[in-house]
Amino acid sequence: MDLVAPVIYIVNLVLAVGGAGLGIFAAVDAVSRRSDAFAAADKQTKGTWAGITVGCAVALGLGFFGGAFAPQSLLWLAGLTGSLVYLLDVRPRLREVQRGGRW
Structure with a gap:
């Protein structure tokens, strides 16, 4: 059992x-996008996604x-x-809208 504890810690x-x-990258990316791109991509507003990603970055940073925010806990997973x-959903659509589509 002495070998299991260090592996779990790592x-x-x-x-x-x-x-x-990952959380910090998502938060910085959401804050740096233009506000009109969110509307053009038919997603929530920039403020909504910035708030969600900043809150997630804080939860992941904790x-x-x-404690309650340890990796693999429910709050960390949220x-x-x-x-x-x-x-995986919003950022690709924003990039597509800002790039001007395929053609």
């Missing part, structure tokens, strides 16, 4: 660092301190889900 540390980085929704 996995939690990697998840905390990766989640915090993963370093353990923060990860919010950031991933922005990065």
